[in-house]
Amino acid sequence: xxxxxxxxxxxxxxxxxxxxxxxxxxxxxxxxxxxxxxxxxxxxxxxxxxxxxxxxxxxxxxxxxxxxxxxxxxxxxxxxxxxxxxxxxxxxxxxxxxxxxxxxxxxxxxxxxxxxxxxxxxxxxxxxxxxxxxxxxxxxxxxxxxxxxxxxxxxxxxxxxxxxxxxxxxxxxxxxxxxxxxxxxxxxxxxxxxxxxxxxxxxxxxxxxxxxxxxxxxxxxxxxxxxxxxxxxxxxxxxxxxxxxxxxxxxxxxxxxxxxxxxxxxxxxxxxxxxxxxxxxxxxxxxxxxxxxxxxxxxxxxxxxxxxxxxxxxxxxxxxxxxxxxxxxxxxxxxxxxxxxxxxxxxxxxxxxxxxxxxxxxxxxxxxxxx
Amino acid sequence: xxxxxxxxxxxxxxxxxxxxxxxxxxxxxxxxxxxxxxxxxxxxxxxxxxxxxxxxxxxxxxxxxxxxxxxxxxxxxxxxxxxxxxxxxxxxxxxxxx
Numbered sequence: 001x002x003x004x005x006x007x008x009x010x011x012x013x014x015x016x017x018x019x020x021x022x023x024x025x026x027x028x029x030x031x032x033x034x035x036x037x038x039x040x041x042x043x044x045x046x047x048x049x050x051x052x053x054x055x056x057x058x059x060x061x062x063x064x065x066x067x068x069x070x071x072x073x074x075x076x077x078x079x080x081x082x083x084x085x086x087x088x089x090x091x092x093x094x095x096x097x098x099x100x101x102x103x104x105x106x107x108x109x110x111x112x113x114x115x116x117x118x119x120x121x122x123x124x125x126x127x128x129x130x131x132x133x134x135x136x137x138x139x140x141x142x143x144x145x146x147x148x149x150x151x152x153x154x155x156x157x158x159x160x161x162x163x164x165x166x167x168x169x170x171x172x173x174x175x176x177x178x179x180x181x182x183x184x185x186x187x188x189x190x191x192x193x194x195x196x197x198x199x200x201x202x203x204x205x206x207x208x209x210x211x212x213x214x215x216x217x218x219x220x221x222x223x224x225x226x227x228x229x230x231x232x233x234x235x236x237x238x239x240x241x242x243x244x245x246x247x248x249x250x251x252x253x254x255x256x257x258x259x260x261x262x263x264x265x266x267x268x269x270x271x272x273x274x275x276x277x278x279x280x281x282x283x284x285x286x287x288x289x290x291x292x293x294x295x296x297x298x299x300x301x302x303x304x305x306x307x308x309x310x311x312x313x314x315x316x317x318x319x320x321x322x323x324x325x326x327x328x329x330x331x332x333x334x335x336x337x338x339x340x341x342x343x344x345x346x347x348x349x350x351x352x353x354x355x356x357x358x359x360x361x362x363x364x365x366x367x368x369x370x371x
Numbered sequence: 372x373x374x375x376x377x378x379x380x381x382x383x384x385x386x387x388x389x390x391x392x393x394x395x396x397x398x399x400x401x402x403x404x405x406x407x408x409x410x411x412x413x414x415x416x417x418x419x420x421x422x423x424x425x426x427x428x429x430x431x432x433x434x435x436x437x438x439x440x441x442x443x444x445x446x447x448x449x450x451x452x453x454x455x456x457x458x459x460x461x462x463x464x465x466x467x468x469x
Contacts, residue, residue, distance in 0.1 A: 034383075035380050036380065057380070058430055059378070059380075059428070059430040059431060059464040059465070060380065060381060060384075060418035060419070060428065060431075060464075061417050061418055061428055062417065063384060063414070063417075063418065076384065076413075076414035079416070079417045079422075080416070080417065080422050080423075082422075082423060
């Protein structure tokens with residue numbers, strides 16, 4: 001019997017939502033790690049029972065958790081994230097040099113084929129990897145040290161490495177994104193990196209087309225076409241057809257091209273989803289109407305999807321890691337809000353229903369498709 | 372025997388029901404108590420003090436005998452009442468909202 005497991009990270013704990021393939025009735029467990037911020041939790045593609053979670057708090061710092069039974073029980077693993085060498089400085093908000101300081105793990109990306117290998121994107125921005133199931137972590141310091149690091153700057157949420165994409169067709173190819181530095185690509189399994197921001201245009205930096213400094217919010221890829229990337233930037237929805245060598249804008253008829261999430265349909269590589277947010281100062285949907293926008297042409301032409309979503313007085317946000325898709329025959333789409341709702345669509349966005357309504361503010365949503 | 376009281380979220384993390392009682396070798400200081408605490412409960416490493424520098428985390432405070440010891444040297448002897456086990460060392464999360 002197929003089913004799905006939705007992994008939800010919130011400001012005050014983690015929740016696991018489970019359903020069968022119909023996705024109508026849901027079993028909710030949690031809060032796990034009650035009271036702690038759970039920026040992200042994610043399952044291994046190679047072993048559905050192996051989960052990793054980032055648990056943190058302003059009082060007690062970073063804790064890492066691992067489950068080997070699909071989230072029923074958890075064990076703390078290694079939480080020592082030490083930058084390689086002398087970390088140096090990046091830019092502070094006012095452009096002055098600021099020392100690199102570890103704050104938290106934003107995003108976990110388990111390896112596609114080894115349950116004991118997992119990548120961690122952290123604030124202040126750097127990429128770490130564990131090859132022993134999270135016991136120890138080593139920085140892939142070629143990213144932070146490739147030369148442009150002193151020009152990186154924090155976005156409003158901090159200087160975070162929030163996106164890690166592993167190319168299913170080439171284990172050596174990795175894409176990452178940082179707010180506010182931009183997107184980077186490695187073709188040698190993370191040893192060396194190059195910025196891939198040509199075509200991005202950002203008015204909030206002195207040179208709008210600079211090599212780095214862009215506030216990329218999220219990148220998504222379909223596993224069948226890893227050279228095609230979709231990006232939700234601070235403003236602008238972008239796509240690349242050459243693995244990030246160049247980008248073109250595909251915001252098209254969106255009501256606003258600001259937003260955080262972007263994701264790709266599990267079976268249709270040209271069908272993508274975003275949630276437009278009014279602006280960088282008004283982090284809520286335009287007109288108080290929560291709408292997912294779908295493009296079936298890889299961008300530029302968008303249609304609103306609102307059936308089942310609140311269409312008045314809705315002022316929540318959908319954060320960058322808070323959308324995911326399942327890979328059942330009829331693709332399911334999920335997203336969580338800062339108001340604590342997790343919405344699910346079992347028909348690729350045509351209609352929506354809340355799985356839960358009153359969680360703490362949702363930071364991340366991931367989905368495991370269980371066969 | 373040294374007595375240590377932890378904030379509830381760290382007791383949950385370490386699966387501790389109540390007060391911790393520790394044997395400490397040599398002089399009883401913040402450092403030797405925390406060394407013993409983290410030795411028994413490795414999951415607490417990094418949650419009270421930095422794992423590399425040993426510095427107390429900014430929102431953590433150490434109280435004992437109605438005194439704030441947060442800014443004492445980590446190698447200063449703790450009060451005799453703590454060293455003898457008559458009073459606990461309180462590890463407290465600063466009041467910071469949330």
